[in-house]
Structures are given as C-alpha cells and as structure tokens.
Amino acid sequence: MNVPDDLLYTEEHEWVRVEDSEAVVGITDYAQSELGDIVYVELPEVGARTKQMEPFGTVEAVKAVSDLYAPLSGKVIEVNEALADHPELVNKDPYGEGWMIRIEIENPAELGNLLDADGYRNLIGK
Amino acid sequence: MAGPEPLIFEISGRGKSGVKLPEPDVPCQPLEELLPPDALRDELPLLPEVTEPEAVRHFVRLSALNYHVDKGLYPLGSCTMKYNPKVNEALARLPGFESLHPFQPERTVQGALQLMAELGAYLCEIAGLAGVSLQPAAGAHGELTGLMMIRAYHEHRGRPRKYVLVPDSAHGTNPASVTISGYEAVQVRSNEHGRVDLDDLRRKANEETAALMLTNPNTLGIFEVEVEEIRRILDSVGALFYMDGANLNALLGVVRPGDFGVDVLHFNLHKTFSTPHGGGGPGAGPVGVSERLVPFLPKPIVRKAEDGYHFDWHRPQSVGRVLAFWGHFLVMVRAYTYIRMLGPEGLRQVAETAVLNANYLLSRLRGSFDVPYSERPMHEFVLSGDRQKQKGVKTLDMAKRLLDLGFHAPTIYFPLIVHEALMVEPTETESKRTLDEFAEAMLQVAREAEEDPDRLRSAPQSTPVGRLDEARASRELNVRYEWGRAG
Numbered sequence: 001m002n003v004p005d006d007l008l009y010t011e012e013h014e015w016v017r018v019e020d021s022e023a024v025v026g027i028t029d030y031a032q033s034e035l036g037d038i039v040y041v042e043l044p045e046v047g048a049r050t051k052q053m054e055p056f057g058t059v060e061a062v063k064a065v066s067d068l069y070a071p072l073s074g075k076v077i078e079v080n081e082a083l084a085d086h087p088e089l090v091n092k093d094p095y096g097e098g099w100m101i102r103i104e105i106e107n108p109a110e111l112g113n114l115l116d117a118d119g120y121r122n123l124i125g126k
Numbered sequence: 127m128a129g130p131e132p133l134i135f136e137i138s139g140r141g142k143s144g145v146k147l148p149e150p151d152v153p154c155q156p157l158e159e160l161l162p163p164d165a166l167r168d169e170l171p172l173l174p175e176v177t178e179p180e181a182v183r184h185f186v187r188l189s190a191l192n193y194h195v196d197k198g199l200y201p202l203g204s205c206t207m208k209y210n211p212k213v214n215e216a217l218a219r220l221p222g223f224e225s226l227h228p229f230q231p232e233r234t235v236q237g238a239l240q241l242m243a244e245l246g247a248y249l250c251e252i253a254g255l256a257g258v259s260l261q262p263a264a265g266a267h268g269e270l271t272g273l274m275m276i277r278a279y280h281e282h283r284g285r286p287r288k289y290v291l292v293p294d295s296a297h298g299t300n301p302a303s304v305t306i307s308g309y310e311a312v313q314v315r316s317n318e319h320g321r322v323d324l325d326d327l328r329r330k331a332n333e334e335t336a337a338l339m340l341t342n343p344n345t346l347g348i349f350e351v352e353v354e355e356i357r358r359i360l361d362s363v364g365a366l367f368y369m370d371g372a373n374l375n376a377l378l379g380v381v382r383p384g385d386f387g388v389d390v391l392h393f394n395l396h397k398t399f400s401t402p403h404g405g406g407g408p409g410a411g412p413v414g415v416s417e418r419l420v421p422f423l424p425k426p427i428v429r430k431a432e433d434g435y436h437f438d439w440h441r442p443q444s445v446g447r448v449l450a451f452w453g454h455f456l457v458m459v460r461a462y463t464y465i466r467m468l469g470p471e472g473l474r475q476v477a478e479t480a481v482l483n484a485n486y487l488l489s490r491l492r493g494s495f496d497v498p499y500s501e502r503p504m505h506e507f508v509l510s511g512d513r514q515k516q517k518g519v520k521t522l523d524m525a526k527r528l529l530d531l532g533f534h535a536p537t538i539y540f541p542l543i544v545h546e547a548l549m550v551e552p553t554e555t556e557s558k559r560t561l562d563e564f565a566e567a568m569l570q571v572a573r574e575a576e577e578d579p580d581r582l583r584s585a586p587q588s589t590p591v592g593r594l595d596e597a598r599a600s601r602e603l604n605v606r607y608e609w610g611r612a613g
Contacts, residue, residue: 037596039596039601040601062600087597088597
C-alpha cells in the first residue's frame with residue numbers, strides 16, 4: 001500500500017500536500033482500494049470554505065457513498081475538473097491525477113492535528 | 127461456457143423474416159393521408175431482422191442464463207429471496223382478478239375489495255397494528271408514506287419537528303426516505319453486540335425528534351432485545367416509533383411489533399409474503415399504523431358496510447393518495463393466497479424455520495470465516511471476509527467464485543459497519559440438502575482463499591462474461607444499439 005512520506009493524512013483517509021500557504025487534497029491509496037471502483041466524485045465550488053474534519057464532498061463507489069473530510073480549514077481555490085468525467089483517476093493515481101481540491105490554508109496550526117506517514121501507516125495497519 | 131449471447135441486432139440479416147404477412151384485402155391508403163408530415167419518417171427504422179427460430183432460440187438462451195429462485199438458492203441477505211409457491215400464481219391468474227379494470231364500479235368488484243379488506247386485516251393482526259394502507263408500491267415507498275404520516279401527526283399536534291433517528295445498522299433506504307420526506311437523518315451508533323447503543327440514542331433523542339426508524343431484527347440479523355427501553359426513550363420526548371418491516375420474516379406469528387410499541391411498520395409483501403421480486407417486481411409495501419396514526423393513513427381505504435365493500439374517501443386528516451388506482455392488486459392476491467395457505471400455525475413455522483436455517487448455516491461456516499458479532503442471529507447472519515483479505519482475496523472475489531460453484535452470491539459489502547461483509551439469508555424454503563450444498567461451496571471458497579487465491583481473483587470462469595466494468599456501467603447509461611459500429 002502506497003503511503004508517501006512527504007504527505008500528511010487524516011484519520012478519514014484523506015492526504016494533504018502542503019505547498020507554501022496552499023494545500024492539495026485527495027484520498028489515499030488505501031481509501032481508493034477499500035472503496036473499489038469510484039463512479040462519481042462530488043466536489044465543492046471554487047470559493048467554498050472548508051472546515052477541518054467537516055465534509056467537503058462525497059465519493060461514490062460501486063459499493064457505497066462516503067463523505068470526504070477536509071483535512072484543513074480554508075478556501076477552495078481550485079478543484080480537479082477532470083474527475084467529473086474521469087472519476088477513475090482517483091483509483092488509478094490517487095496521489096497524482098486523482099487529486100481533488102486545492103485550498104488556501106487558513107490556520108497553519110491545524111497541520112498539527114494531522115498524521116504523518118508513519119502515523120497513517122499505523123492507522124491502517126500496514 | 128461459450129462467450130456472451132450476441133445481441134439480437136448482431137444476428138440480424140437484411141430481409142430475414144419470421145412471418146409472411148398476407149396481402150391486405152382492403153384498399154391501401156397512402157400514409158401521407160393518414161398521418162401529419164411531422165409524424166412521418168424519411169427512412170425506415172433499423173430494426174433487427176431474424177427468422178422465427180433465431181428469435182425463439184435467442185430469448186430461450188437468454189432466459190436460461192438467468193439465475194432465479196426457481197433455479198437455485200438465492201441467499202441474498204436482507205432481500206428474503208424465498209421460493210414463491212406456484213399456487214400464488216394460479217390464483218392471481220383467475221380471470222376475476224386478472225381481468226379487472228381499475229375503473230370498474232365498486233359493485234362489480236366486490237370480491238376484489240373483500241380480498242383487500244381481509245388482507246389488510248390479516249396484516250394488522252400479524253403486526254399487532256390498528257390500520258393499514260395497501261397502496262405503497264414497494265418498501266421504500268412504504269417508508270416514505272410512513273414518514274408522511276409521522277409528519278402529519280406531529281403537524282397536527284403543533285409542529286412537524288426536524289430529525290429522524292436512524293441506527294447505523296439500518297437499511298440504506300431509511301436515511302434516504304428520511305431525506306426525501308424533508309426530515310434530517312441523525313445516525314445512532316451500534317454497540318459491541320450489534321444492537322442500538324441506548325446511551326447514544328438517549329443523547330440524540332430530543333423534542334425535535336420526530337421518530338426513530340428501527341429495523342428489527344436489524345441488518346446484522348440480530349433482534350433488538352431492548353426494544354421496550356427504546357420505546358420508553360422515544361415516549362419521553364414524544365417521538366414516534368417506525369419499524370422497517372423488511373425482516374418481518376423472522377418474527378411472523380412469534381412477535382407482533384405493535385405489542386412492543388411500534389407506531390408505523392411497512393411490510394414488504396415481495397419479501398415476507400412470497401410475491402415475486404428481484405426482476406423488477408412489481409413489489410408492494412403496505413404500511414401499518416398504531417391507533418394514533420390511523421386518521422393519517424392514505425386514502426381511500428376499503429371498508430365493509432352493510433351493503434358491501436366500499437372505498438372510504440372521507441378521511442379529512444389523510445396524507446392523501448400515494449399511488450394511482452388501488453395499489454399493486456395482483457401482488458396483494460399472491461400475498462393473500464400465501465397467508466391463507468399457511469394460516470397462523472404455518473406463518474409461525476415460516477419464522478421458526480427461517481431462523482433455524484440461518485443458524486444451521488452459520489454453524490457450518492463459523493469456523494472458516496470471521497463472525498464479527500457473537501450474538502445469535504435470527505433469519506440472516508453477517509460474515510466478514512477479513513481473514514481471507516489477509517491472503518489478498520476480497521469478498522468480491524469470493525462472491526464471484528460462488529457463481530462458478532452454481533450459487534447466487536450473498537449480499538456483499540452490506541451492512542457497512544462490517545468489513546468485507548457477506549450477508550446470508552437462506553430463508554425457510556430451503557431444505558437441509560440445499561443448505562449443505564451451499565455450505566460446501568462456501569467452505570470450498572474459504573479453502574481456495576488459503577490454497578489457490580488466484581482462482582478466486584480470476585473468477586468467475588463459468589459465466590459468459592467475467593468481471594464487468596461496473597464503474598462504466600453506472601456512468602454510461604446510453605445502451606442504444608449503434609448500427610454499423612458492431613456490424
């Protein structure tokens with residue numbers, strides 16, 4: 001199971017890549033593998049606000065629909081439009097082309113609430 | 127097994143025909159005189175052209191590929207795929223039922239009205255409730271109707287309230303119905319025994335709670351033994367008690383939900399009362415209510431008067447009509463037949479045998495699969511494929527392998543609170559011999575997960591197609607045939 005060392009994670013299986021004052025968010029390789037084939041990803045509009053650990057969207061797999069939890073509070077400045085037509089990108093490349101939203105970080109102190117790669121590996125028992 | 131059966135379009139050949147039509151013996155009028163120009167095509171539609179034997183064989187081959195309860199065990203948990211006795215069909219085909227027109231005057235359909243009135247009375251007796259509407263077309267429609275009555279009840283008392291509590295072990299339709307009905311669903315946790323966590327329920331129940339929707343036995347197949355305490359908690363905040371009757375098969379003739387304080391219950395006639403489902407139904411989801419909700423039942427309701435049976439439309443507090451005409455009448459005939467054929471003793475035996483069969487099957491499988499909850503289940507049970515997953519075999523792989531072994535797979539990945547869930551409901555109609563055959567197939571799957579996991583990952587091998595692209599199937603719904611593309 002791929003858990004890149006340079007990312008931070010939530011207990012709800014989202015990953016965050018911090019790029020200066022911005023953060024790119026997606027779901028982990030473990031999450032996509034547990035969900036199975038993803039058929040639809042519902043994302044917020046650009047400009048929407050996220051609040052740490054509150055739902056910002058949903059991901060629909062063949063098996064079930066799950067909420068997506070925002071790792072950080074902030075403002076959505078970009079969403080991955082490609083997922084509208086190609087939700088399978090989340091399965092194929094969860095840390096790359098399957099990214100979901102980019103947010104402007106509101107409160108950097110919240111980063112302290114996230115897991116590092118080892119912490120996340122522990123959580124999923126890998 | 128050969129490849130997939132071609133589409134009828136693919137076996138079509140120009141000019142082939144199944145019938146030879148005689149020349150018309152009346153003068154032909156030009157189409158242009160019969161139809162307005164915008165209704166006329168410039169070209170003939172491209173329809174498949176086949177001979178009679180080609181058409182017959184095509185559809186016979188397709189029907190033989192179908193898996194159904196007349197062909198074998200269908201242990202789809204939560205769906206109660208019991209065998210449907212053929213006598214139900216015989217009675218539903220009596221011309222006096224089958225040939226009725228919904229606009230016939232009441233006096234010409236007295237037998238049909240009597241059957242509806244009696245079926246309603248039987249359902250009330252079975253559930254211990256005061257009134258019933260036979261209108262809802264299926265279970266989820268019954269849920270919505272029940273929630274509409276709950277809203278009407280609270281509105282009548284002042285305000286509709288905001289929330290409906292739904293345990294995390296509920297049927298997925300419950301929170302969906304809550305949302306559609308304009309309430310907000312609030313999830314209640316299960317405890318380590320797989321039952322409603324009463325402390326969580328107490329925390330979440332308040333003066334804004336309209337109702338709790340409980341499935342009992344729940345989707346883990348476990349009976350909610352603390353149901354009287356649940357009733358007291360709801361009473362303390364004036365909330366109503368909805369029971370999802372999907373699992374009523376486990377209770378028939380043994381426990382009456384009305385006796386433990388249920389206000390609303392929907393029946394799935396197509397599950398518990400042996401009417402066809404699994405191919406689009408039609409189903410029927412009558413909804414029964416306690417005394418205090420009777421005024422809000424949909425209208426009309428069949429009533430017996432001195433001069434015969436009538437539709438009672440004079441129900442000022444009714445939520446109104448929820449289905450065109452009178453409900454799925456021929457489904458009612460089948461359910462009525464089933465109840466009359468079995469009688470009270472027979473119905474009780476249905477529940478007892480359903481529970482016995484499920485527990486027998488579980489006892490055979492317990493050693494080879496993880497069993498997440500230790501409570502004794504009722505009519506169905508849930509296994510976890512966690513152990514097999516350690517070997518790289520998912521529950522989906524096991525389900526696909528069961529197809530090779532001649533069985534319909536159980537429900538998988540539901541309920542969501544169980545990892546890699548396999549939910550098995552054999553129903554009372556299966557013999558010990560069939561149960562043993564299924565147990566052997568499941569045990570073989572568990573063995574193969576240990577010894578030959580690739581075999582499971584590459585299953586099914588015996589079906590005309592293997593793993594389908596489910597993601598694409600649910601996204602690209604355009605299934606119109608394009609001539610020329612494939613021949």
